[in-house]
Amino acid sequence: MLKLLKVLLLLHYHLVFSSFLESCNTPTSPNGNATALLVLQGFLSNGIVTVTIDPSSAFAKSGIAAMVNYTSGSLLIDHTSGTLYNAFTAICTHQGCTISSFDSGSSQFVCGCHGSRFDLSGKVAQGPASAPLQQYQTQFSNNQLIITL
Numbered sequence: 001m002l003k004l005l006k007v008l009l010l011l012h013y014h015l016v017f018s019s020f021l022e023s024c025n026t027p028t029s030p031n032g033n034a035t036a037l038l039v040l041q042g043f044l045s046n047g048i049v050t051v052t053i054d055p056s057s058a059f060a061k062s063g064i065a066a067m068v069n070y071t072s073g074s075l076l077i078d079h080t081s082g083t084l085y086n087a088f089t090a091i092c093t094h095q096g097c098t099i100s101s102f103d104s105g106s107s108q109f110v111c112g113c114h115g116s117r118f119d120l121s122g123k124v125a126q127g128p129a130s131a132p133l134q135q136y137q138t139q140f141s142n143n144q145l146i147i148t149l
């Protein structure tokens with residue numbers, strides 16, 4: 001009886017370990033050349049997130065994407081050009097993971113949970129997500145990026 005229990009236990013561990021390894025190699029795992037986004041701190045007040053962007057910071061250059069963390073959430077920001085910024089929720093529309101990576105080669109935000117990708121307009125570039133990221137209105141002046149939630 002004890003021998004049977006040991007065999008069953010070994011079989012169980014084998015199945016658990018195999019499934020873990022398989023999940024690491026599926027095409028839906030984090031992928032591509034995505035790297036962690038530059039992270040900035042934002043401050044939320046009355047439904048408005050304010051981010052100070054130092055003119056000497058990396059994010060002051062256009063063509064840079066970043067993540068803005070504030071007390072109750074995170075946003076994805078793309079500095080399009082000059083004073084133009086696009087802001088999106090960082091919550092993936094697939095299953096709600098926080099998107100925190102960016103593939104600069106393809107200019108896509110990448111969800112590390114199952115590999116969904118979103119272009120710089122928030123549209124799905126690769127599933128499994130099927131809905132675009134919610135976009136928020138932005139305004140920039142005096143080194144302040146203001147995002148209205």
Ligand code: FES
Nearest residue numbers: 092094095111114
């Ligand atoms: S939560 Fe599944 S791809 Fe983002």
